[in-house]
Amino acid sequence: MKLNHFKLFLPQILEKRYLKRISYEFKALYYGYIKKKKNKRLFEHDWKNKHINRHGIINKGIFRIKELKNNCNYLEIGCDRDQNFNAVALEEEFKTGVDPNSGGTVRDTSDNFFNQNKDLFDVIFVDGLHHYEQCQKDVINSIKNINNYGIIFIHDLLPRDWKIEHVPRCNESWSGDVWKVAIELNESENIDFYIADIDSGVGCAFVNKKSNYKNMKSELINKNYDYFLDNIRKCNLIHPNNLLKIISTFNFDLK
Ligand SMILES: C[S@@+](CC[C@H](N)C(=O)[O-])C[C@H]1O[C@@H](n2cnc3c(N)ncnc32)[C@H](O)[C@@H]1O
Structure with a gap:
């Protein structure tokens, strides 16, 4: 029965995926060659x-x-198929996942979630819509919803090529221009920020109540992939082993 269902829907699934891929190919040609x-x-x-x-x-x-506070309340923005959410080693009552489309525990956008949220979190993973301005809002809202001190992780800060970075999206694998948030976190007061050079770039921001996010939108909004390549290594881009060591000893008494 299950196999029959699968056989019935397989052509549709293939067709959808195939069409999506073709549409990305055309978009990449358009942005690459026509828009240069x-x-x-x-x-x-x-x-x-x-x-x-x-x-x-x-x-x-x-x-x-958990070592420092005994408890840890975790929030993930953008859960997709729960690839990361289900790998988080916490009991369910300490995990909140927000996504308007799939996965997690709250079916809504991050903006709507933060507008009505009353909880505080200790660790937040920002991995929702990969547009600079949305990611910036998600990080600013995350800082406001941190419990005295905590860690904000951000995914996809290191796009491999121009297509993966391009907004609007024109490639299946996509990081967008959220790297601009890394430049801002690196310049922010009372935030210690690092990027682990793995898995498309994993940002780690240690924050507390005195953290003051530096909005550099007027400077960054039109910056392109060349600017990313020329500047991202200045943002504490480190080997994951070094980030693991920093996390193990970090005391959150930020200057
Ligand atoms: C890259 S996936 C997340 C992957 C997941 N965090 C992981 O580590 O495997 C991005 C997700 O963000 C979701 N998303 C898109 N717009 C959003 C929004 N405004 N608020 C929250 N999530 C959003 C998408 O539905 C998608 O599932």
Whole structure:
């Protein structure tokens, strides 16, 4: 019975995926050649040789917070198919996942969620809509909803090529321009910020009640992939082993 269902829907599933891929190919050609956004430069990395991903780094943050506070209340913005949400090593009552489309525990946008939320969190993972301005809002709202001190992780800060970075989206694998938030966090007061050079880039911001986010929108809004490549290594881009060590000993008494 189950196999029959599968056979019945397989052509539709294939067709949908296939159409989506073709539509990305056309968009990439349009933005690349007609809008002249094509860029041959790449963000060079060796992620395959580093045997840890975002799940491991986030769990390390959770363990450190539990060491310091006993409890850890976790929030994830953007859950997709719960690839990360289900890997978070906490009991269900300490996990909130927000996504308007799939996964998590709250079916809504991050803006709507933060508008009505009354809870405070110790670890927040921002991985929702990959547009600079939305990610910036998600991080600012996360800082407001942190419980005295905590850690905000941000995914996809290191796009491999121009297509993965481009907004509007024109590639299946997509990071968008959320790297601009990394530039701002690196310049912010009372925020200690690092990027682990793994898994498309995992940002880690140690924040507390004195944290003051630096909005650099007027400077960054029109910056492109070349600017990313020329500046991102200045944002404490480190090996994941070093980030694990920093998380293990971090005391949250930020200057
Ligand atoms: C890259 S996926 C998240 C992947 C997941 N966090 C993981 O680590 O595997 C991005 C998700 O953000 C969701 N999303 C899009 N717009 C959003 C919004 N305004 N608020 C919250 N989530 C949003 C999408 O539905 C999608 O599931």
